[in-house]
Amino acid sequence: MTLVTDPAAPRIAIVGATGVVGNTLIELIEERGLHYREMHLVASARSAGRELMVDGRPYAVQDLEDFDFGRADIAFFSAGTPVSTEWVPVAAAKGTLVIDNTNAFRMDPDTPLVVPQVNAHVLERRPLSGIVANPNCSTIPLVRVLQPVEHRWGIRQVVASTYQAASGQGHHGIEELLEGTELALRDPDAELPAERFKPPLAFNVVPSIDRLLDTGFTLEEQKMLQESRKILDRPHLDLTATCVRVPVVNSHSEAVWVEAGAPVDRKELVGLLAALPEVTVHDAENPAAFPTPLRAGHPDHVHVGRIRVSPDNPRGFWLWLVSDNLRVGAALNAIQVAEHVLRHGFMAGGTR
Structure with missing residues (x-):
């Protein structure tokens, strides 16, 4: 007790x-x-x-x-x-x-x-x-994988696209997604609930989270930039994001492009990420393996997959991240x- x-x-x-x-x-x-x-x-x-x-x-x-x-x-x-x-x-x-x-x-x-x-x-x-x-729930998993990359190779640029679950809007967000899904299955022409998500989230993706700023970015996208800079102590970090709400009940995902300051070896990158506390690398042994929100695994881990170093730019690589936004985030x-x-x-x- x-x-x-x-x-x-x-x-x-x-x-x-x-x-x-x-x-x-x-x-x-x-x-x-x-x-x-x-x-x-x-x-x-x-x-x-x-x-x-x-x-x-x-x-x-x-x-x-x-x-x-x-x-x-x-x-x-x-x-x-x-x-x-x-x-x-x-x-x-x-x-x-x-x-x-x-x-x-x-x-x-x-x-x-x-x-x-x-x-x-x-x-x-x-x-x-x-x-x-x-x-922010999307910033936390991102900076956890960026820090060792910054220490090893340096970072020139980060481009992140998020796929954020309905639970980011609490109990009401989950309920609205489930209600809208049930309604749409019964009647594809039904007017779906849209109090928490506008337009409705059921069978949809919405590329706008939080309010729109004068820059054309949303507050959620600005949070990822400002917060990453503060946490990593990199006030001029070049990071840009597109934050998207998707019809998933829980767990956020992110597709992340990183351009490092020097060429990156995939095997070394996999080893670096796999050694991090509470991080699971799914494609360490099998490049075809990847996490999904539905079956990622340990709810307290950041899950990583689709680790790809660009054949045309050896300083650039992609990561796919999945984490439980209510717990990790x-x-x-x-x-x-x-x-x-x-x-x-x-x-x-x-x-x-």
């Missing part, structure tokens, strides 16, 4: 506990045995009073408007950018260390943007803001940040 009486164990709050990422955070706390001495599940007023189970114990969901963050040492926020913008500063002002899974503070210079496998060194001390930002990264913080005495002086 992860509920302990140890006074050094943190008091944890999960804001957005009833959402799909909040549910996944609870699952991972149980699976990974993250010790805590108090657990607070927090959400909007409409969810207050609901009961959720953590480690076999029932917890009533508390109303965010009434919750005192002085009762939490670590707060995971996953209730959307507007909620984080309003409430994360309130929590941080109470001395709570916030791990925020939204876009609200990712580019704040006083807030580290962390993928523990890549840049945990930026967590040597408590952030000035009291916040650690969790990156959100909740797992947040939990691993918390584990790093606790392992390195980050809460010393912060746990009350």
